[in-house]
Amino acid sequence: APALVQPETDVNGMPQFLSKLKFSQDGLVAVIVQHIDTGEVLMQAFADRAALNETLQTRLATFYSRSRKGRWCKGETSGAFIHVHKVFVDCDRDSIIYLSDPIGPSCHTGARTCWFSETSLSVDGVQEAGDHTHHADHAPQTTLLSLEQTIAKRREAMQQPSEGKPSWTARLLGNPELACKKVREEAGELCQTLEKSEGRERAASEMADLLYHAMVLLNLQGVSMEEVLRELRRREGVSGVVEKASRQAKPQ
Amino acid sequence: APALVQPETDVNGMPQFLSKLKFSQDGLVAVIVQHIDTGEVLMQAFADRAALNETLQTRLATFYSRSRKGRWCKGETSGAFIHVHKVFVDCDRDSIIYLSDPIGPSCHTGARTCWFSETSLSVDGVQEAGDHTHHADHAPQTTLLSLEQTIAKRREAMQQPSEGKPSWTARLLGNPELACKKVREEAGELCQTLEKSEGRERAASEMADLLYHAMVLLNLQGVSMEEVLRELRRREGVSGVVEKASRQAKPQ
Ligand SMILES: [Zn+2]
Ligand SMILES: [Zn+2]
Ligand SMILES: [Zn+2]
Ligand SMILES: [Zn+2]
Ligand SMILES: [Zn+2]
Ligand SMILES: [Zn+2]
Ligand SMILES: [Zn+2]
Ligand SMILES: [Zn+2]
Ligand SMILES: [Zn+2]
Incomplete structure (x- = not known):
């Protein structure tokens, strides 16, 4: 039996939204939870109409469990709720994105996202299990996060006795004056591309x-x-326009 | 009947990878296609064992269609293939991420992603359909892409007769010298936080x-x-370490 549907009155436009969806034979749509700031895919589950309704009303990511045959709100036992900012529907209306910011880890294992698995497979044909030092190596890191992690690894490697010439990142990390000099220099070079x-x-x-x-x-x-x-995001949210907050933040 | 499984020999570790997955009763796992650079969720579909096998061998995103009951390679008719760089599995092994760079639009409608729908619903209770000028408003934009779009909108708005005081972004866009001055200034301020x-x-x-x-x-x-x-990403890919290419790119 389907879970009780809440009265659909709290969120403006919600009934129309829900009635447009194309639920599968078992009454579900796929739901992808994406981090609003970093873009990380945090988890994937399914939702029935009642779970979507509850998500829209509570603003907390709620799903339908196929194995337990029931609705569940992420965080109801762990406290690690996921705050849903916006809900999106795909072209054929059977897949949903909860654009969210999570309170704590999104995975029940305590991992930041559910894709921390060691069984990831590179298309280069190298199975990565066993051959790693960072668990984040297994997460689907997009370019910016990957670069950030590369820098963090160089930092960690500096604790070890070094072999050979240090990398450029290591040199910058070991010489804050040089790093500052480079930031100012690169800003100038970016400006010159326009000038x-x-x-x-x-x-x-x-x-x-x-x-x-x-x-x-x-x-x-x-x-x-x-x-x-x-x-x-805070600036854009507070002022409606990012530049306004940006100016207020200036001391002068 | 399940589609023919290719011999699993081309990609190292592939059989172990596939045997660890937890397929649903109908033999499928959910697949999320994520843009490797921007983090955008491009599409969501399902895959059976054979579709995953083909993806791992061809490096082109391949799925199983529940409605057409068959395997399909995204782009086989449109030419808009999706190049899969890495494949990841979630904690309970029933959901996959194809970390990818797409050749052209990912949606069959010609949209950049499948989540361009006008039926998105803000948790603020405002249904956005009808109340917009940009289709991208309905896509699940993460913070960086949202900021980029805000700037682009200010640029477009400058074509219109202005009402009142221009925004800070509009002033910068209308005064490249000021914009350059600010970039140099902000770089200096960032350095000062360390210094x-x-x-x-x-x-x-x-x-x-x-x-x-x-x-x-x-x-x-x-x-x-x-x-x-x-x-x-190109720099990191070519050199293995981003800083190396970064130095090579320098004229001096
Ligand atoms: Zn929030
Ligand atoms: Zn769909
Ligand atoms: Zn998980
Ligand atoms: Zn590991
Ligand atoms: Zn430069
Ligand atoms: Zn590629
Ligand atoms: Zn799962
Ligand atoms: Zn689509
Ligand atoms: Zn500043």
């Missing part, structure tokens, strides 16, 4: 330089890109 | 400032963050 009309490719390349060196500076201060992105 | 030990929060805030102003500079040159991220 001297050096072209789109050069601009992308200099932005990559700047981003990389700035991320080294962040690592030196123990700041993650997630925190930076959260700050950008 | 003067101003603390983690200040560092995150100054990085947010720098990122925002640098993205305005990119918009002025028609460069997207996707291009910047692709360049960062």
Whole structure:
């Protein structure tokens, strides 16, 4: 029997939204939970109409368990609720994204996301299980997070006795003055691409330089890109326009 | 009847990988296609063992269609193939991520992702259908892409007769010299957070400032963050270490 459907009155437009969905024979749609700031895919489960209804009303990610045959709210036992900011439907209306920020780990194992598995397989044909030092190696890291992790690994490696010439990242990490000098330099080079009309490719390349060196500076201060992105979202959310908050944040 | 399984010999470790999966009663696992650079969720479908096998061998995203009861390779009719870089399994082994870079639009409608639907529902209770000018408003944009779009909207709005005081972004867009001045200034302020030990929060805030102003500079040159991220990935891929390529890219 389907779970009790709450009265659909709290969220404006919700009944129309739910009636447009194409539920499978067992009354479910797939649900993907995505981190609103980092873009990480945190978990994937299924939802029936009642679970979606509850999510829209409570703003907490709620699902239908096929094995336990019942509705469940992520975090109801662990406290690690997932705050759902927006809900999206795909082109054929059978797959949902909960764009969310999680309170704590999203996986029941305590991992940050459910894709920490050691059985990941590179298309290069190398099975990665066993051949790693970081569990995050197994998570599907997109480019920015992957770069951040590479820098973090260089930092960790500096604790070990070094072999040969240190990497450029290691040199920057070991010499904060050099890192600052490079950030200022790369910012100037990015500006020059505009000032001297050096072209789109050069601009992308200099932005990559700047981003990389700035991320080294962040690592030196123990700041993650997630925190930076959260700050950008906070500004946009508070003011409606990011630039407004940006100006208010300025001391001068 | 299940589709013919290819001999599982081309990709190292593939048989072990496939045998660890927990297929549903109808022999499927959910598959999420995620953009390797931007983190966008591009599409969601299902795969049987044979479809996964084919994906691992061809490196092209392949699925099983529940409605057509057959295997299909995304792009086989449109040419918009999806290149799969890595395959990941979740904690209970019934959900897969194809970390990918797509050749062209991922949705059969020609949209960039399958989540362009106008029936998205904000948890603020506002149904967005009808109340929008940009289709991308309905896509699940994470913070960085959302900021990029905000800047792009300010640029477009400048074509219209303006009402009242221009936004800060509009002022920057209308005054490239000011934008460059700000990028250099914000880079300096980020460096000062380290040099003067101003603390983690200040560092995150100054990085947010720098990122925002640098993205305005990119918009002025028609460069997207996707291009910047692709360049960062190219460097890491080519050299194995991002910093190496970064140094080679320098003229001096
Ligand atoms: Zn929230
Ligand atoms: Zn679908
Ligand atoms: Zn999990
Ligand atoms: Zn591991
Ligand atoms: Zn440079
Ligand atoms: Zn590729
Ligand atoms: Zn699962
Ligand atoms: Zn689609
Ligand atoms: Zn600043």
